[in-house]
Amino acid sequence: MSEILQPIIQVTKLNKIYKGGFQALDNISLTIEQAEILALLGPNGAGKTTLISTICGIIDPSSGTITVDGKDIISGYRHTREMIGLVPQELTTDAFETVWDTVSFSRGLFGKKPDPGYIEKVLKDLSLWEKKDNKMMELSGGMKRRVLIAKALSHEPRILFLDEPTAGVDVELRQDMWQLVKQLRENGVTIILTTHYIEEAEAIADRIGVIKNGQLILVEEKSTLMAKLGKKQLLLELKQALTELPPELETFELCLKEDGRHLVYTYDATREHTGIASLMQHLSQAGIQFKDLKTDQSSLEDIFVSLVKESI
Amino acid sequence: MNRYAVAAIYKFEMARMKRTIFQSILSPVISTSLYFIVFGSAIGSRITEIDGVSYGAFIVPGLIMLSLLTQSIANASFGIYFPKFTGTIYELLSAPVSYFEVLLGYVGAAATKSILLSFLILATAGLFVPLEIAHPWWMLLFLFMTAISFCLFGFIIGIWADNFEKLQIIPLLVITPLVFLGGTFYSVNMLPPFWQTVTMFNPVFYLISGFRWSFNEIADVSVMISLAVISGFLALCLLTVWWIFKTGYHIKQ
């Protein structure tokens, strides 16, 4: 293995227009590094599933190129697909097959020699060992989701796609899943997950990409993005100009504009307690009155708001 | 060649047969027996002989063809339609397999099943009439070529169908009538001239004729013509499958 890390996935100017003429992906370019966890965040219908389905070869791109491990996904499909494991969004399973059979089937399909020991390990890691002889139709939704993960891991992929992995999943499985994802990443597996919950992206991703209407609006390190996303400003127009901030307001992140007539309060909109109520109280206690107030949010905030709405 | 994938698909499909063992095995055995009781015994006792063989022995090749054709289509079409229906096809589409390997797995398993089934019917028939196979190699050749072509045909139907109705309509409306009107239960010489001419346009007629010839050397047309017809049909199915894979027709979005 060379130490020069070429991007594990490189998407260049990718477009997807479905048969009906609907453009689901609009000129997407994206570089994914080895062993990172990338969260693709976006509301329903943004194009997340379309994007990862295209990388996995399920959907044909209309134009643009995708390389995985340096190989084109169409001309080099054998190599690129062997590297990828996909956990689909829908719980699609073969009702009559046993857990053991369906996971072993996946391993074979992806070109790997049978290895019962490895399958056993995967099933145990996912708390599925007791269910190995059960038919898929006998399993609960959460268990089915685990089986789909086991199938995706059955051929020891270097890249794992998780499409909305926690939609409709109980807390326990969610915890297990994050545990697993982190463990896989430590072993050098690259993980791409989609979600429309900002909290989920925040919880485990290294980088976050935001998709809306088929466009990749931005891709940033999580910390950078969260800082940008959370901030909101409240502008207060005062009745009487102030020369300086009263000391009792020092605990707030306030800034007095030069004219002395405007106060700017910067707060974290993602928090439950924004501090606005408390600020108001302190202002009135200090006898400061204001004529008008307004809030400012960036276009990022709009995205954020729409995401929050989606998840309710 | 991803042989593990071919083996996985093949095994999966064969396991499906095991799960539906009654449907796959028992039902053809029962229906064959019924045909023998109804046609062989009740009607056969009045017809006695056609071209020098007992009526019971005469209908054996046709009965095998009847099951071979319908089961090949049913198995192969269902095998590929079902993953489309349940959505599990995502895995096949994202796997490092070539279309040829997919075809080998699905059609190979379906053909294995229908060939096994044919032997089972042959054995069942042996319980009712003495069996004689004049040209065993020809018999096997027709059996294999028919199984493979009609499994390919079933595969095509399974890809084309986007609901259960479409899946069943061709076997029901096309294949079954063609087999019944293709001389399974009678010699074409027994028909009035007009219907003899119509029969000449029924491709299944040539299959049954050739297959019957391999059993007891009774044929309505030359065995070479029968071979040409089945080869032509096989080529047509291969060509269609090749086109489907090339264009991604009904497989990918």
Ligand SMILES: Nc1ncnc2c1ncn2[C@@H]1O[C@H](COP(=O)(O)OP(=O)(O)O)[C@@H](O)[C@H]1O
């Ligand atoms: N097979 C299809 N044919 C036409 N439009 C589709 C198809 N699949 C998805 N779409 C449309 O493409 C858009 C993106 O879908 P999708 O990728 O599933 O979004 P997401 O996963 O972000 O919710 C949606 O508007 C959806 O309706």
Ligand SMILES: [Mg+2]
């Ligand atoms: Mg989706």
